[in-house]
Amino acid sequence: MERYGGFMSVVLVDRSPEKSRCNYRYRIEFEKATLLVHYVLDERQQVALIQSEGAERKPGMDLGGY
Numbered sequence: 001m002e003r004y005g006g007f008m009s010v011v012l013v014d015r016s017p018e019k020s021r022c023n024y025r026y027r028i029e030f031e032k033a034t035l036l037v038h039y040v041l042d043e044r045q046q047v048a049l050i051q052s053e054g055a056e057r058k059p060g061m062d063l064g065g066y
Contacts, residue, residue, distance in 0.1 A: 005031025
């Protein structure tokens with residue numbers, strides 16, 4: 001994650017309960033890029049899934065060949 005630069009902020013953009021699980025989507029802002037990450041918590045409130053759903057490089061920023 002170093003290639004994205006320093007951490008700037010995290011914002012919850014969606015929360016949706018689904019039976020015994022809960023889905024969360026966060027927009028995570030870094031100096032060089034913005035990520036959308038999906039987290040799922042199971043019925044014990046433990047992380048069952050972490051999935052990147054997208055990344056956008058900020059204009060003019062170099063991500064080191066990615």
